[in-house]
Amino acid sequence: MVMKQMKVAQLAVVLGMGLFIVACGGEAEGPVVPPPPAPAEYADKHMPAGWWADAAKMEEGRKLFIGETNPDVNCASCHGKDGKPVKAGARDFRNGERMKLYSDSVWFWRISEGVPNTKMKAWKSKLSDEDRWKLLLYERNFGLAGKGWDADKKSWVDAASVSAAPAAAAPAAAPAAAPAPAGN
Ligand code: HEC
Numbered sequence: 001m002v003m004k005q006m007k008v009a010q011l012a013v014v015l016g017m018g019l020f021i022v023a024c025g026g027e028a029e030g031p032v033v034p035p036p037p038a039p040a041e042y043a044d045k046h047m048p049a050g051w052w053a054d055a056a057k058m059e060e061g062r063k064l065f066i067g068e069t070n071p072d073v074n075c076a077s078c079h080g081k082d083g084k085p086v087k088a089g090a091r092d093f094r095n096g097e098r099m100k101l102y103s104d105s106v107w108f109w110r111i112s113e114g115v116p117n118t119k120m121k122a123w124k125s126k127l128s129d130e131d132r133w134k135l136l137l138y139e140r141n142f143g144l145a146g147k148g149w150d151a152d153k154k155s156w157v158d159a160a161s162v163s164a165a166p167a168a169a170a171p172a173a174a175p176a177a178a179p180a181p182a183g184n
Helices: 002-025 055-065 104-113 129-144
Strands: 147-150 155-158
Touching (some): 129 147
Antiparallel strands (some): 147 155
């Protein structure tokens, strides 16, 4: 009797999980897996200092994204104006759980070089570095609004609290010679 009730309960749990997976993973994206690391030439590239909280730069990114600045560059034609993909397979930037696994370097690398064997082509020949950073600034808005990648902490934090330019942190300050503790 007790056993039977347990079986029913277990079945309910399994069914519930199945529905949950269908509901959440049903989008074409599949499981959330981290992206590959950025190759060496991109690994140290980061958002220009001060841009994460710069609304004007982000607005320029928006105009680029929707093809207003240049009709030949229309990210929204696949990724959707509101971030909801309109072409099958295009990355859904609204998925913050996935996108937070992308550092700004990886994100910039993908915009620059594209993703081999997909419709996502390389944009570095059409867009300046600055334009590609502006696009990232806008795209992060769909799933990571108000956040910025902190290169020191290696995570997304509130845009306003992103550590100062990585350049400033580059030359490690020589440790001040600490006076030897007195006594023993
Ligand atoms: C012709 C359709 C198309 C256009 C236009 C397009 N993309 Fe994509 N994009 C895709 C597809 C498809 C993927 C998914 C590739 C994959 O499977 O990783 C993708 C993926 C991405 C990714 C994530 C790559 C990854 O590793 O997950 C970024 C970032 C991106 N696009 C940015 C842009 C930007 C910025 C533009 C405009 C300059 C743009 N895309 C224009 C189709 C497009």
